[in-house]
Amino acid sequence: MDFSRLSQQDGNETAMTESVSPSVPKRIAVIGGGLSGLATAFYLKRFSPRASIKVYESSSRLGGVIHTERIESAGHGCFVIDHGADMFATEPPAAIQLCRDLGVEDQLIVPDTSRAGAMIVHRGKLVPIPDGFVLMRATKLWQMVTTPLLSIPGKLRFLAERFVGGQAVPNAVADDVSVADFVRHRMGGEVLDRLVGPLVAGIYTADIEKLSMNATMAPMVAMVKKHGSLAQATLARRRENQDVTERNSAGARYEKFRGFPDGMKQLIDTLAAAIGEESIQTDTPITALRHTDDVSQPWELSFDRGAESFDEVILAAPAAASASLLRSIDAAAIQTPCRTAADALSSIPSASTAIAVLCVRKSQIARLPHQFGFVVPQIENRKILAASFASHKYPIRCPADHVIIRVFVGGALQPELLQQSDEQIVDMVRGELADLIGMTGRETLARVVRWNDAMPQYHVGHLKRVETIETAMVQIPHLHLVTNALRGVGIAPVIAAGKKMAKTISGAE
Structure with a gap:
């Protein structure tokens, strides 16, 4: 990748020499290697070039709910399957600006807008929005x-x-x-x-x-x-x-979306490369967070292999994990705001979902829609929430004689469906697709991706809970929270929150 392009900016964005506070923290820890944590770490490095940044991820890979699988199927060809989001919106502009800052905007691809549009299941039939x-x-x-x-x-x-x-x-x-x-x-x-x-x-x-x-x-x-x-x-x-x-x-402004040729994992890989391998540790769950009497490095992170001290700590893990770490802080002076923030964060519910990905020959589908996908009203009493034809958006994702169908199951209203095995979910999805689009036979390949408690639920009064959390966090010195459980679940809002946090900590103007 050409890192010389990292300094290219548009609009009001400033260059790599953006002003930095003289009191730049020496050591900053980011707990969580999903998009929130990686975006925060990238902009911390950009705004605080003299700081030492460490990203800790508990699992073996980065990206959280963003992941892409590339499968070579014998006799068929290559399938590129996104496990989470398969594209991002250019408005609000935080995501597209990140791509500019990374120097990869020219690699982005636009969905096939000739197929733009979505449908709704109406009395068992697909009707255009x-x-x-x-x-x-x-x-x-x-x-x-x-x-x-x-x-x-x-x-x-x-x-x-x-x-x-x-x-x-x-x-x-x-x-x-x-x-x-x-x-x-x-x-x-x-x-x-x-x-x-x-x-x-x-x-x-x-x-x-x-x-x-x-x-x-x-x-x-x-x-x-x-x-x-x-x-x-x-x-x-x-x-x-x-x-x-x-x-x-019709339902979404598809020309204002972008994707990557190799799937959304390409964004994660590019971020990781820009942050630097030396600054990232996977397979490193944080077991406790301790506030010390050391004024210069007041926070100590504990993990299986020991402990490290930092000037600033950013919680960018899922809400439940961040709440658990906040509860582990037993310093008397800040215990009350830590517990307040943890309790309010824990009160934000989350939903689970599964995505059944079926790669099917087009000849097996009697009524293949031209549009990108369809949604299913609850009153239809179906066992799926929606379906997306990923290869309609980006035809390069699979062989020309196939289609990639991503079917969403579960959510807040049908969590019981997720108690089934992967095989049972795929079989259930086959039945729904047979009825709705005339799919017959078996798919060339199938995957079931499960995201447990991955979607925060913004219930009535949510912004009051957010205000409680943010007020409490302000009272905890040098500890910060970046999460999609607060002010936006989309890719762009998450990136914007990470960038804003990096600017705040760095004192960048």
């Missing part, structure tokens, strides 16, 4: 009027949203409300059940009856407060030519 519909807003009204997803009463109720006004939603808690209550109040139950619910639940693998509007859909809340309704907000955005991309989308 109306063009121009993005989460809760219709930028092409006629598409909503003609969609078969809604009955005439359902369409009329949706059109009446402009008359609901901006009054508070019933049952609001501390000015927060669930996604389900918000949509039901503004657009009716049918729009919730048939359209918005499955789209939002597909993003967060969540129970929309509990999912917080303020924590997940704040822009929608702001639009209603400013304009009185989403319909009026959409009209205002159209006048200002702000919805050009949305009007050409």
